[in-house]
Amino acid sequence: MNSPVKIGLLGFGTVGSGVWQVIANNADEIAIKTGCPVQISKVLVRNKSKYETADIDVELTTDIQDILNDPDIQIVVEVIGGKEPALTYMLAALGNGKHVVTANKDVVAEFGKELFDTAAKNNVDFMFEGSVGGGIPIIRPLKQCLAANRISEVMGIVNGTTNYMLSKMAKEHIDFATVLAQAQAQGYAEADPTADVGGWDAARKIAILASIAFGTRINLDDVYVEGITNISLEDIEYAKEFGYAIKLLAIAKEYQQNDGLAVNVRVHPAMLPCHHPLTAVQDVFNAIYVKGDAVGETMFYGRGAGKLPTASAVVGDIIDIARNIQHHAASRILCTCFAHKPVFPMEKTESPYYMRLLVADQPGVLAAIASAFGAQQVSLHTVVQKRKVNQFAELVLITYRVSEVNMQLAINILRSMSIVAEICSVIRVEEDIK
């Protein structure tokens, strides 16, 4: 057995203590697999006294330099989270010739290039399997197992909080505000739920996945983001009636544009036909659906967050680096963004749309609305009028596939019509209704 690989762990919160626990529980097996023991030798904490009674046999430090300047530490594991000081610490560690593992989606989504460049310059590894989908293997499958493919589509349920909320609304027939309050009470949603329900957490994750799948750097700013705050119980129940489930999807697709390739990346609620494997993903589970020219459809499913699932991914990366160390193969696979594909603009994307609106309950209204749509080249596939809401008629419709720009024009015109009292909701349908 070779000499141990020593780790400096930055942060001892939920994920950090999970990493500790996984390495402690499975130390012997990990040592056999990697060919050397893997040991956490120092942990950076904010307050040492907090851990005085904890049964952990490791040196605690409050000074990052203790880790950065320790020549015995070969791998720095960053599980502090957030932008700073995590980014500065990681860049310094890479600069000092240490391999870095992180589960920090914020930093990877926004500073991936800088981190990779620094890793390459110093011939060290930079890995981040835990930054997307918790314990679900997805980064390595995309970079390695599916490397023979031209990927055309990545579509994921990558935020557990919103999937839990949407699943619960559908199952228990409760509205958004109620389910949010319950999720907050159970600790599934934060006091300020914006990052989750606003789609920003998912946006960071799909930026990371899209960069790898399409081999081009996608920044957070490139992602179109719409959250689930406007999803009502009525929409969920109409969706079910039409054979759909509403999911917050993170989508990245490649398009032909001016003889080249462009990538559109977006997060929004969508109606997904019930035969799609992603609709079976319930509660806090995550799944990432990937379509490649050779492999066809694949899907990766599991717990997208949490102490041990995320630690599973982080320690998997540590093992991979330890194996690289044994074989003198550091930086075997680093940044795979070799191309420069422009962003395909949201206006040019196409999809069918679901719309629910309240209109005047009088003759000729349906004709006027259909003709307003028609003037913008929007054809209607389904129109349902079932009930009255106050003095208005509720109209629910699904269009054929239409470009985003035409749909937005149609929406603006509808809004200006006196017979339209309210456009309650507009939701994209992730199915090809041509």
Add this chain to the structure above:
Amino acid sequence: MNSPVKIGLLGFGTVGSGVWQVIANNADEIAIKTGCPVQISKVLVRNKSKYETADIDVELTTDIQDILNDPDIQIVVEVIGGKEPALTYMLAALGNGKHVVTANKDVVAEFGKELFDTAAKNNVDFMFEGSVGGGIPIIRPLKQCLAANRISEVMGIVNGTTNYMLSKMAKEHIDFATVLAQAQAQGYAEADPTADVGGWDAARKIAILASIAFGTRINLDDVYVEGITNISLEDIEYAKEFGYAIKLLAIAKEYQQNDGLAVNVRVHPAMLPCHHPLTAVQDVFNAIYVKGDAVGETMFYGRGAGKLPTASAVVGDIIDIARNIQHHAASRILCTCFAHKPVFPMEKTESPYYMRLLVADQPGVLAAIASAFGAQQVSLHTVVQKRKVNQFAELVLITYRVSEVNMQLAINILRSMSIVAEICSVIRVEEDIK
């Protein structure tokens, strides 16, 4: 760009021509990812004249020595299938210092150790991602991404033919013989369907997965195998009524035994509760469900066979080896069977059972049957009697969890009872009914 990595391709059938096509289609991207072009330089075929008109720019040969002795060929890709001559060719290639990629489940399941030993001795790579689950990434996720976990369970739908048949029986209410004839007509099932419907194809695949997941060599002989030939439409419809789907499952689980760990590996039809993610796997799709102590539940889904999906896995392995060649890191990860865990005997496994039987339609029969079960410590959870079949009453029951040995004793006793006309089916239930 470094000098090309050259490949000798053994076999140009379905998968072989798929490998050729994937490399041809995505050559530029593959070269950028690996840092060197990847080229098929020679193809071993049985009959050269068959390819005279084919538009393939490569040297064809009918002599394996042309490839084995070509010093420029670094990777040999075996896609002939079957045991021989595939095994001999692969051992010779490894012995000549060539890396080997295969999609051959027969050889990997039965001669994995020999192949790995030869690879290790010659410091070359041996990879086989395509041997299980076609294009679904599963070997690399188990060996790398989930390496931090102690895996407790691997459960897969790994045979597309039988999953297609069972899905079609359930959807279209047709019986086994009809669906088999249809599957044969459509090319989904072979003229001699034994390997698929008898469970032997699945057995080879789960032997491979179990060896990796539990780090101990599982041979084909270690696998308990039961096929789907006895599954009737009646059972499928009763299953649905009870909230289950019948799937041919390949299962590997770790058990405590005499202060150590043992592994049970089996293939049999099972009733799976409809909330289990594997029940959503329809038609020819495959999926492998993996449970680990850190990651919890994960699932890997996709097309488990076919020209391009299998080629996706094979070329993914080629890319991985090409990357290893660039980094002088050959045989970075070889055999991971470091432990020797005995086989946990089938008799000692426990599960609830579904049974359908025809009994005399007279008073006291149910009591007699319940007491026969009770004498073997088998408790009944559900008993349904709905209809008569000829002059008999059809009894459908589900037991609580019971050991295999007790269940078999109970079955033997029932068979000897004059009031029991026929035990139509006995199917394990993959749910913990305690």
